Amino acid sequence: MVDLDPEQLDRYSRHVIMDDVGPEGQAALLDASVLVVGAGGLGSPVLQYLAAAGIGRLGIVDDDVVERSNLQRQVIHGDSDVGRPKVDSAREFVNELNPDVTVEPHETRLTNDNAEALIADYDLVVDASDNFGTRYLVNDVCTLAGTPVSHGAIYRFEGQVTTFSGEGPCYRCLFPEAPPEGTVPDCSTAGVLGVLPGTIGCFQATEVVKWFIEEGESLDGRLLVYDAGEMTVDEVPIVADPDCPVCGAEPTLASVSDAEYEGRCSLSD
Numbered sequence: 001m002v003d004l005d006p007e008q009l010d011r012y013s014r015h016v017i018m019d020d021v022g023p024e025g026q027a028a029l030l031d032a033s034v035l036v037v038g039a040g041g042l043g044s045p046v047l048q049y050l051a052a053a054g055i056g057r058l059g060i061v062d063d064d065v066v067e068r069s070n071l072q073r074q075v076i077h078g079d080s081d082v083g084r085p086k087v088d089s090a091r092e093f094v095n096e097l098n099p100d101v102t103v104e105p106h107e108t109r110l111t112n113d114n115a116e117a118l119i120a121d122y123d124l125v126v127d128a129s130d131n132f133g134t135r136y137l138v139n140d141v142c143t144l145a146g147t148p149v150s151h152g153a154i155y156r157f158e159g160q161v162t163t164f165s166g167e168g169p170c171y172r173c174l175f176p177e178a179p180p181e182g183t184v185p186d187c188s189t190a191g192v193l194g195v196l197p198g199t200i201g202c203f204q205a206t207e208v209v210k211w212f213i214e215e216g217e218s219l220d221g222r223l224l225v226y227d228a229g230e231m232t233v234d235e236v237p238i239v240a241d242p243d244c245p246v247c248g249a250e251p252t253l254a255s256v257s258d259a260e261y262e263g264r265c266s267l268s269d
């Protein structure tokens, strides 16, 4: 456990004076490591608040470059970053905000060849990706490894967020396979309200901070569904599927290396 130096006692003073966090909770945050998959709409607020909170080690996985059409919602990147790798501008943003945080940029796509090794190096994964293949891959690797995942997804005016503890239920208990290709368009075809990923990403960051300070009620077992148009938040229970191929009683998936993460990402024959 880290001892807080005078500068850290100052920087994190509003945490340190809270009974629920205190110097111990802040030290736990400084000791924590989080891998953020995606430095886009969801990843931006997640990285902002996790960096500000003093998560000691932040890994960032992304292989995209900043495009001008990203700037409507991806608030850690600036106009002068257009054309640069997102992991570079994300790293600069975090370094400028909080020198306590060690940033580890991984300029790559998460694949079934690299995901197990990458994820093994972190305490928790934030799924801030924008596609089903990555979601199922993150779920399968983390569930097999027992690594907790903060999950978020956005679509036009609607967002979903939950936390998977790594001990089930998992994303596949909720959605055994991805919807047929073409039925759920992505942000670039369907559009998204620019502030929506900010809201959902902040929910994710909240869950991550609570996880490490071990306070409050986790979203584990509950899917929060937020409608920005109606300004409503609903809750859907996530029930463990005893036949789940990843977290069920007799899992059929032993490793992601042979699984398929395209199309419907199905694990059934």
Ligand SMILES: [Zn+2]
Residues within 6 Å of the ligand: 168, 169, 170, 171, 172, 173, 174, 241, 244, 245, 246, 247, 248
């Ligand atoms: Zn499951």
